[in-house]
Amino acid sequence: MIKPFRIDIPQADLDDLRDRLSRTRWPNEVADAGWDYGFPLARLRELAEHWRTGYDWREHEARLNELPHFITEIDGQSIHFVHVRSPKPDALALILTHGWPGSFLEFLDVVEPLSRDFHLVIPSIPGYGFSGPTHERGWDIVRVARAWAELMRRLGYERYGAQGGDFGAGISLALGAVAPGQVTGVHVNYLPTRPDPDAGVELSETEEARLDKVRKLMAHRPPYQALQATTPQTIGYALTDSPVGQLAWIAERFAQWTDPRSPVSDERVLTDVSLYWLTATAASSARLHREAPRRTEPCPVPVGVAVFAHDITQSVRPLAERLYDIRHWSEFERGGHFAAMEVPDLFAEDVRDFFLTRVAPAAARRGDGQ
Secondary structure, X not given: OOEEEOOOOOHHXXXXXXXXXXXXXXXXXXXXXXXXXXXXXXXXXXXXXHHHHOOOXXXXXXXXXXXXXXXXXXXXXXXXXXXXXXXXXXOEEEEEEOOOOOOHHHHHHHHHHHHOOEEEEEEOXXXXXXXXXXXXXXXXXXXXXXXXXXXXXXXXXXXXXXXXXXXXXXXXXXXXXXXXXXXXXEEEOOOOOOXXXXXXXXXXXXHHHHHHHHHHHHHOOOHHHHHHHHOHHHHHHHHHHOHHHHHHHHHHHHHHHOOOOOOOOHHHHHHHHHXXXXXXXXXXXXXXXXXXXXXXXXXXXXXXXXXXXXXXXXXXHHHHOOOOEEEEEEEEEEEEOOHHHHOHXXXXXXXXXXXXXXXXXXXXXXXXXX
């Protein structure tokens, strides 16, 4: 059963957040530390103070509630999603999937332009936000993809496209694998390509430089990733108990993974952090790093790739083409890991181009879903 859902955070939870922020126990910092030791103290104090005294969750909550939210249960887990119908009855449906430390909020700025041509389904990954927390093992990328296939079936969509970045990219590709008869194509804005000495392909200097960046990341695994992939419960205690800890953990990613020319606003970052905090999903969202398979899922449907210059890594096309049926490849000088938030105009146009002109999808038909 699919039910309408309205965001309504208890006032007691907001009061508790402000109280905790007012009692933050701050660490010291060495002189001229900058980013050498982690998130700079002065900048974090500035963000935390704005969160406590200037940020208005109710204002953002009201704006979010202007969208049609729903909730359903799939495979024993509550699934939250936004469902926006296009004015075109026969429009293709797209399911858009966020990653970590993002949320369905990543797609707010592309709802209007994309819904002109597509029906949009924007779910929260199990364990994240209003789809969390999870309560059992096994919610990996493939299981999430199966849940998405069931969600789209319940909504009556017989044919649809999938889009995602970060974990959302892996989930979207897995959806193409588990439901190839329904998925017309997969568009991703993050597609890691690992070095493969046996690939037998010639690479340009630019492509070799991209692989060097990947090699460095593989040799020096980011601390957040190592912790969440090995002991998500342990880090979850700190992040669930300390709002400033949760703020630093997520805001650091936004600071380091975005294009300096298109930063995500403090208000949007705080809304994303608030979503994690108010739903107490730090630990359950981190578990996806542990559950996620390290293998590449075969995806038989057409794939489109958007590469943004300031992302964590940039894909190498000759290597990607060995794994996927690449029908569309775009390179952008602007934008980073959170492309839909940073450069929504470029993002929306690339998604539209892929699904409307490169895949030539069949018209979507709706049943009796919400």
